[in-house]
Amino acid sequence: MEPIGFPPVPAARADRRTLVEEILVVLMLSLLASAVGAVISLLTAPVSGVFVPVGDQSPRFYLQVIDFVFSLAPALLVLHLARRHEGGTAALGLDGGQRPRDLARAIVLFVVVAAGGIAIYLGAVALHVNRFVVPVPPTGHWWTIPALFLNAISAGVVEEIIVLGYLVTRLQQLRWPPLWAVAVPALLRGTYHLYQGWGGFAGNLLMGLFFGALFIRWRRTWPFVVAHVLLDVGAGLGYLAFRNHLPGFG
Numbered sequence: 001m002e003p004i005g006f007p008p009v010p011a012a013r014a015d016r017r018t019l020v021e022e023i024l025v026v027l028m029l030s031l032l033a034s035a036v037g038a039v040i041s042l043l044t045a046p047v048s049g050v051f052v053p054v055g056d057q058s059p060r061f062y063l064q065v066i067d068f069v070f071s072l073a074p075a076l077l078v079l080h081l082a083r084r085h086e087g088g089t090a091a092l093g094l095d096g097g098q099r100p101r102d103l104a105r106a107i108v109l110f111v112v113v114a115a116g117g118i119a120i121y122l123g124a125v126a127l128h129v130n131r132f133v134v135p136v137p138p139t140g141h142w143w144t145i146p147a148l149f150l151n152a153i154s155a156g157v158v159e160e161i162i163v164l165g166y167l168v169t170r171l172q173q174l175r176w177p178p179l180w181a182v183a184v185p186a187l188l189r190g191t192y193h194l195y196q197g198w199g200g201f202a203g204n205l206l207m208g209l210f211f212g213a214l215f216i217r218w219r220r221t222w223p224f225v226v227a228h229v230l231l232d233v234g235a236g237l238g239y240l241a242f243r244n245h246l247p248g249f250g
Contacts, residue, residue: 029073032070040063064143074158074162075162094161102222120203120206124200130200157229160224163185178216182212182215
């Protein structure tokens with residue numbers, strides 16, 4: 001019932017759960033992160049007569065956790081939008097109906113891509129076309145490894161859901177030929193890894209082509225999410241174990 005004298009609220013075309021999800025995703029992608037950061041700043045630093053630099057990067061684990069939570073917002077947006085389309089999350093290969101097969105495929109993908117990735121990395125280092133990228137959060141803290149896992153989960157979830165499951169599917173729905181629907185997201189994947197150098201670009205471009213071709217065949221996204229997480233965790237743990245023997249770090 002509307003208050004007397006006020007215009008009626010426009011009717012929603014979605015159910016309550018969908019509206020709540022929409023509100024949370026929009027806020028996470030916009031102002032909620034700033035609000036949480038402001039509360040933390042107020043609670044962790046003096047207010048009166050003290051200058052506090054904006055963007056203080058003091059290493060605290062709870063900041064890592066907060067960054068992780070908000071980093072998932074783009075993937076949550078994809079899931080939200082998928083549920084509003086015909087076919088739901090299953091249309092993007094994001095339903096949970098094939099867990100054992102998805103896990104088996106993820107392990108195989110991890111082994112294949114890890115072997116190829118090591119070869120490309122060593123070759124790029126030898127050719128001096130790649131930067132030395134430290135694949136772990138700041139070391140020397142009790143939370144270094146937990147934060148490594150959080151970062152790996154964030155990267156795997158966001159990249160594979162958006163660049164693979166979402167983008168490849170939507171491009172195909174726009175009647176793009178399969179070759180282009182795979183090649184363009186793969187090029188995007190390689191491009192946002194250019195900060196590593198040409199080796200990072202080439203390796204991720206090839207991985208994108210490989211993942212895209214298999215995605216079109218399987219129509220499943222979860223194997224690639226899990227494989228990506230395993231690759232990032234493996235890279236981080238490998239760095240921590242062998243960093244004194246790696247080129248450029250010894």
